[in-house]
Structures are given as structure tokens and as C-alpha cells.
Amino acid sequence: MIRAELSRKIACPECDLLLDRPVVLRSQTAHCPRCGSRLFNCRHNSVERSLALALAGLILLFPANLFPILSLQILGLHQQQTIFSSAMGLYGDDLGIVALAVLLFAIVVPACKLLLLAYVSAALQFSRPWPALPLAMRYYQHLDEWAMLEVYLIAVLVAIVKLIDIATVHPGVGLYSLAGLILISTLSSTMLDRDLYWHLIDARRGEPQHV
Amino acid sequence: MYSWHDSAASQGLLSCHECQAVWPQALEHGHCPRCGAPLHLRKPHALARTWAFLLTAALLMLPANLLPIMSIAILGAGEPSTIIGGALELARHGVWGIALIILAASLLIPAGKLVGLIMLLLTVQRGWTTNLRQKMILFRIVHWVGRWSMLDIFVVGILVALVQFGNLAYVTGLSGAIAFAGVVIFTMLAANSFDTRLIWDRHLQETDIDPQH
Ligand SMILES: [Zn+2]
Numbered sequence: 001m002i003r004a005e006l007s008r009k010i011a012c013p014e015c016d017l018l019l020d021r022p023v024v025l026r027s028q029t030a031h032c033p034r035c036g037s038r039l040f041n042c043r044h045n046s047v048e049r050s051l052a053l054a055l056a057g058l059i060l061l062f063p064a065n066l067f068p069i070l071s072l073q074i075l076g077l078h079q080q081q082t083i084f085s086s087a088m089g090l091y092g093d094d095l096g097i098v099a100l101a102v103l104l105f106a107i108v109v110p111a112c113k114l115l116l117l118a119y120v121s122a123a124l125q126f127s128r129p130w131p132a133l134p135l136a137m138r139y140y141q142h143l144d145e146w147a148m149l150e151v152y153l154i155a156v157l158v159a160i161v162k163l164i165d166i167a168t169v170h171p172g173v174g175l176y177s178l179a180g181l182i183l184i185s186t187l188s189s190t191m192l193d194r195d196l197y198w199h200l201i202d203a204r205r206g207e208p209q210h211v
Numbered sequence: 212m213y214s215w216h217d218s219a220a221s222q223g224l225l226s227c228h229e230c231q232a233v234w235p236q237a238l239e240h241g242h243c244p245r246c247g248a249p250l251h252l253r254k255p256h257a258l259a260r261t262w263a264f265l266l267t268a269a270l271l272m273l274p275a276n277l278l279p280i281m282s283i284a285i286l287g288a289g290e291p292s293t294i295i296g297g298a299l300e301l302a303r304h305g306v307w308g309i310a311l312i313i314l315a316a317s318l319l320i321p322a323g324k325l326v327g328l329i330m331l332l333l334t335v336q337r338g339w340t341t342n343l344r345q346k347m348i349l350f351r352i353v354h355w356v357g358r359w360s361m362l363d364i365f366v367v368g369i370l371v372a373l374v375q376f377g378n379l380a381y382v383t384g385l386s387g388a389i390a391f392a393g394v395v396i397f398t399m400l401a402a403n404s405f406d407t408r409l410i411w412d413r414h415l416q417e418t419d420i421d422p423q424h
Contacts, residue, residue: 155365
């Protein structure tokens with residue numbers, strides 16, 4: 001089969017059923033008729049919205065990481081905590097590997113995801129032939145499930161419940177920023193039309209490059 | 212009803228695992244012309260890798276649940292507590308909701324993932340061909356739920372950073388946390404190495420050989 005013919009086909013990523021690419025209206029999702037898995041979702045203005053959300057997320061990263069999430073008071077003594085300090089605390093107790101996991105899943109991976117999404121979206125939105133677009137998109141997809149901010153948020157709530165009997169717990173600016181950041185990142189994942197992105201990345205590469 | 216011949220693999224085609232582009236199988240072991248990812252008909256060594264990650268996770272589950280993950284010392288008197296111990300402590304204080312969340316995230320989810328993935332592996336290896344759609348749902352749940360087991364690790368991190376009041380109150384992270392983080396990471400890797408298409412390949416090839424099905 002020639003390439004144009006192949007591009008009209010899609011194979012279910014989970015059961016390998018070969019289909020003619022279904023026509024999907026905006027904000028609908030195509031499912032595999034055999035195994036029921038999601039083939040792709042079509043999103044309206046995906047590039048524009050993902051770019052806006054990624055930039056908003058990048059801005060929220062700063063207050064979420066710099067301001068204290070919780071502060072604790074016992075008999076006039078005071079202690080604060082950020083995401084970074086919760087990793088460093090584990091490092092101080094000789095749990096370096098665990099500290100690294102917290103650092104990666106709660107800070108580095110979420111930040112990288114937003115950066116990669118902003119980079120790819122900006123290149124597509126403004127038709128710039130920036131380097132390594134396919135690579136950036138692939139890394140974004142690989143990192144997806146390793147970002148665990150929402151798990152961290154629930155952990156904060158559990159910590160509050162555990163501490164509330166022995167001390168006074170105050171939520172900080174960091175906690176509200178973290179909640180906002182989670183909302184933005186979740187929205188950016190649902191707004192992302194991966195199929196469209198791959199299509200655009202491929203199409204842009206074929207075009208003559210304007211200088 | 213679909214037959215084996217409806218699969219891309221039986222029509223000499225394969226799809227890129229990363230960008231879903233469809234290519235002729237002649238390109239296998241090369242790179243995807245669209246995204247540059249290595250092309251494979253099925254994830255390489257899917258069964259062996261899934262088993263390896265799964266067994267590692269299963270071995271780590273023992274120390275993860277038996278060793279204490281942290282010790283909470285209040286007014287000098289501290290005692291190390293395991294994950295289950297911590298959840299029971301919460302339940303004794305009447306905080307049932309949180310106790311259940313912790314038990315679910317740290318005990319039921321890893322154990323359920325282990326059992327679920329073993330069932331899927333056996334489905335492929337023994338050629339079981341029933342309830343395939345249900346098994347796909349099982350895989351999706353196993354895949355999605357895995358990350359939530361990190362909950363307890365994050366709780367320990369937060370408490371260690373927050374409760375540092377010398378003799379008054381002091382929380383220390385302990386080595387059980389290493390084993391527990393290991394369980395979470397290895398079960399996630401196991402789910403990622405598994406290839407659900409293998410379930411369908413086997414089923415469809417067998418129903419084709421035996422048309423009475
Ligand atoms: Zn590809």
C-alpha cells in the first residue's frame with residue numbers, strides 16, 4: 001500500500017484491529033469496536049488551548065514549589081514544608097532513592113511535561129520548524145503517567161488528618177497553587193488531541209521552511 | 212465478530228507504538244518515519260519483561276509491608292510503624308475514611324495489580340480465550356490505578372519535613388519506605404511492558420483454526 005492509503009488506516013493500539021480512520025466530530029472520542037479502547041479524541045482548538053494551559057501551568061509551578069504547602073505549630077514552635085523539603089527530609093533520613101522518587105514524580109516530571117507541551121504547542125501554533133518536535137512529543141507521552149501531583153495532594157490531606165490531633169496545621173499558599181496546578185495539568189491532558197499533534201508535526205516537516 | 216484477518220498484523224501491517232502511524236511490516240526493527248520511535252510488531256519480550264518486573268515487585272512486597280516505613284516520636288516515646296499499623300492507628304482514632312484510603316492505596320492496589328497482571332499473563336500463555344473485553348477493562352484499571360500507591364511515600368515525606376520538633380515530636384523515615392517505593396515503581400513498569408494485543412492474537416488465531424467456535 002502506498003503512504004496516502006496507509007494514512008487513512010488506523011490500528012487499535014490495544015488489540016491491533018485494522019480500521020478505516022473514522023470521521024470524528026469535534027470533542028468526540030473514537031473507540032475500538034472490538035476491544036472498546038480509545039482510538040483518539042478529537043478536540044476543538046486543541047493546539048491553542050493546550051498552549052494556553054501549558055503556559056498557565058508553568059507559571060503556577062513557581063508558587064506551588066516556592067511557597068509552603070503546610071505549616072505546623074506545636075507549643076509556639078513553628079515548622080513549614082514545601083514539596084522540595086519533603087524530598088530533602090527523606091534524603092536526610094538515608095532514604096536517598098525514595099527522596100529521588102518524590103523529587104522526580106512530584107517536581108521534575110510535572111515540570112518537564114508542561115515544558116514539553118508548551119514547546120510542541122508553540123511550534124505548531126506559530127508554524128515554527130523548531131528542532132526535535134517528534135522527540136519532544138514522544139517524551140511527553142512517556143512521562144504522562146509518572147507525574148503524580150494529584151497523588152501528592154491527597155497525601156497532604158492524609159498528613160493533615162494525621163497531625164490535627166497533636167498540633168495546629170495551617171494550609172499555605174503553596175497548597176492552593178498546587179490545587180490550581182493540578183486542575184490546569186488535568187485540563188491540558190484532556191484538551192490534548194494527540195492524533196492531531198502527530199499529524200501536524202508530520203505535515204509541518206514536509207513543508208518548505210520559511211526563513 | 213472479527214477474525215484474525217482483521218488485525219493489522221495479519222495484513223502485513225504494523226502500527227507505531229508511539230504515534231499510531233500504520234506502516235508495512237517490512238519496516239519492523241527500523242524507525243518510524245513519522246516520529247522516529249523504534250518499530251515493533253509487538254512490544255519486544257513483553258511476557259518475559261512483565262514477569263521479571265512482577266516477580267521483583269512481589270518479592271519487595273514482603274519487606275514493604277513488614278518493615279516500618281516511619282517512626283513517630285511524641286515526647287520522646289517513639290515507635291516504628293508499618294503501613295498497616297499506621298492505617299489501624301487511624302482507624303482506632305475513628306478516622307475510618309482515611310484509614311480505608313491508605314489500606315486501599317498501599318495494600319489492595321499493589322496486591323490487586325499483581326493478581327490482575329498474572330491473570331493477563333496466564334491468559335496469553337495458556338491461551339485462555341474467554342471474557343477478553345473484561346480483561347481489557349481489568350488491564351486499564353491496573354494501568355491507571357498504579358500511581359496511587361505512591362500515596363504513603365508522599366505522606367512519609369510530608370511528615371518527615373514537617374514534624375521536626377526535637378524531643379517534643381519527631382518523625383523519621385525508615386527503610387520500609389524504600390521497599391514500598393520499589394513495589395510501586397516495579398508494578399508500574401510491569402504494566403507498561405505488557406502488550407494487550409497478545410491476548411487478541413492468540414484468541415483470534417485459535418478461533419480461526421477451529422471454526423466451530
Ligand atoms: Zn511513530
